[in-house]
Amino acid sequence: MSRGDREAFLHEARVGVLGVTDGRGDRAPLLVPVWYSYEPGGDVLVQTGRSSLKAKLIRESGRFSLCAQHETPPYRYVSVEGPVVAVDDPLDAADFEALARRYLDPTTAEKYLAANRAQLAEDVAFRMRPQHWRTADFAAFAENFG
Incomplete structure (x- = not known):
């Protein structure tokens, strides 16, 4: 994919899979589905509980990966x-709301936000600067077999 194509793809609302090194012995990397946000040319933002394993491992490694498909x-x-270029602690209420509205229809987002206001005190946001990209678009390949 071109730079513009990959940034536009990542900008779309998709559930991402976050990967982070797990240094607890001989463990594979931690992989978990997450909501994320990304604006072309900017940073990837993910939110998680301050005391979660995901947050602990991201803090320890200082970096993470994200795959969207x-x-x-x-x-x-x-x-x-x-x-990781920034940690928002406490979580910014505007980012929390924007993420809910990115993934949920307006009515469900309102209900989600009302029911989960406590996350504003419990969650943090990690901002990652994309440094390495890997992409694939099998559209051209599929055309050969259509």
């Missing part, structure tokens, strides 16, 4: 990896 043919994905 299109799950139906033709398959596409974008994976980014880079350093």
Whole structure:
């Protein structure tokens, strides 16, 4: 994918899979689905509980990766990896609201926000600067077999 294509793809509302090194013995990296936000040219933002394993491992490693995919043919994905450049603690209420509205319809978002206001005191946001990109778009490949 071109730079513009990969940034536009990552900007779309998709559930991402966050990956972070797990240094607890001989463990594989921690991989968990997350909501995220990304504006082209900017940082990837993810939120999580301040005392969660995910937050602990991100703080320890100082970096994480995120993979987002299109799950139906033709398959596409974008994976980014880079350093944490900021930790928002406490969580910014505007970011919390924007993330809910990114993933939920307006009515459900309102209910989610009302029911989960406590997360503003319990969550933190990590901002990662994309440093390494991996992408694939199998549309052209699929055309050869259509």
